[in-house]
Amino acid sequence: MANEMDCKATIADKRPAVLVTNDDGIDAPGLRFLVAQLVAARYVVLVSAPDKDYSAVSHGITWRRAMKAKPVEIEGAIAFAISGTPADCASLGVSGKLFDGLVPDLVISGINNGDNCGYHIVYSGTVAGAREAFFCGVPSLAISHHWVGSKSTVDDLKLTAEACMPLINAVLYEVKNKSFPEGCFLNVNVPTDVSHVKGFKITKQGKFLMRSGWEQTTVDMPTLESYQTANISTANTSSSEGSAPLAENEILFERVRTTIKNHEVEDGETDIEALMDGYISVTPLGALSCNLETLPELKTWLEQRLASSL
Known part of the structure; x- marks a missing residue:
């Protein structure tokens, strides 16, 4: 080796x-x-x-x-x-x-x-x-x-x-x-x-959670480097080039940010x-x-x- x-x-x-x-x-x-x-x-x-x-x-x-x-x-x-x-x-x-x-x-x-x-x-x-x-x-x-x-x-x-x-x-x-x-x-x-x-x-581990939902889309989102895209919206900026075409009756969905659940203040720790x-x-x-x-x-x-x- x-x-x-x-x-x-x-x-x-x-x-x-x-x-x-x-x-x-x-x-x-x-x-x-x-x-x-x-x-x-x-x-x-x-x-x-x-x-x-x-x-x-x-x-x-x-x-x-x-x-x-x-x-x-x-x-x-x-x-x-x-x-x-x-x-x-x-x-x-x-x-x-x-x-x-x-x-x-x-x-x-x-x-x-x-x-x-x-x-x-x-x-x-x-x-x-x-x-x-x-x-x-x-x-x-x-x-x-x-x-x-x-x-x-x-x-x-x-x-x-x-x-x-x-x-x-x-x-x-x-x-x-x-x-x-x-x-x-x-x-x-x-x-x-x-x-x-x-x-x-x-x-302590808190209860913070960023909630997300789903929306139907026509664009197959590519896999991007996370350090280039963290916290950056990629909506309407992606290309479906190179992705496989949808088969009949297939539907695309993408995960989207909805709301941020605020952390629960217990003791500040x-x-x-x-x-x-x-x-x-x-x-x-x-x-x-x-x-x-x-x-x-x-x-x-x-x-x-x-x-x-x-």
């Missing part, structure tokens, strides 16, 4: 090994910026990411077919593009099979361009990548940026990677000392204005509230929801490790 010598060399390396995956695809700038930061921090960096955009696939996995793993050149990292979902990529990446026996110390899924707060974590392929690592017993983070089409630029994803490094370093410190909580993984959401974040805040207030929201999640038992422990840890990092 390509990169075999590199993989063998890293097994003897005593530096922490970090696996990066995502749902936007291996070419997405959020992933590339994150990898660059990890390489600069001198971690062993592994990449197992989808070969195309798998946004909003939730925790889907590949079951009835084999997956392809293609070596990809990313400076400072050992990387493979996988013909599978984010959960597939995380599972294969921590299995010891892809990187010739090397199992990462930490898995990071992201950086996604678009937040993953509240009920939206159910849809998220980004969160699923981290959740799958958690299922496999490997500490993990999901990182997302609150992309706003009229304000955000690709450079904000680079700033997000930089802003999250204190948290990543702190988590790896806890992992090394075997003190990172085993009952959760972390869902991290970074505000739109990354340059002026107020700090990190441990939060939900993920979306912290995000809107300018904080980097750090939410401990279990298999299906927020792990409330870990909140007091993580709050103390955050205050001790990260209070002076920003």
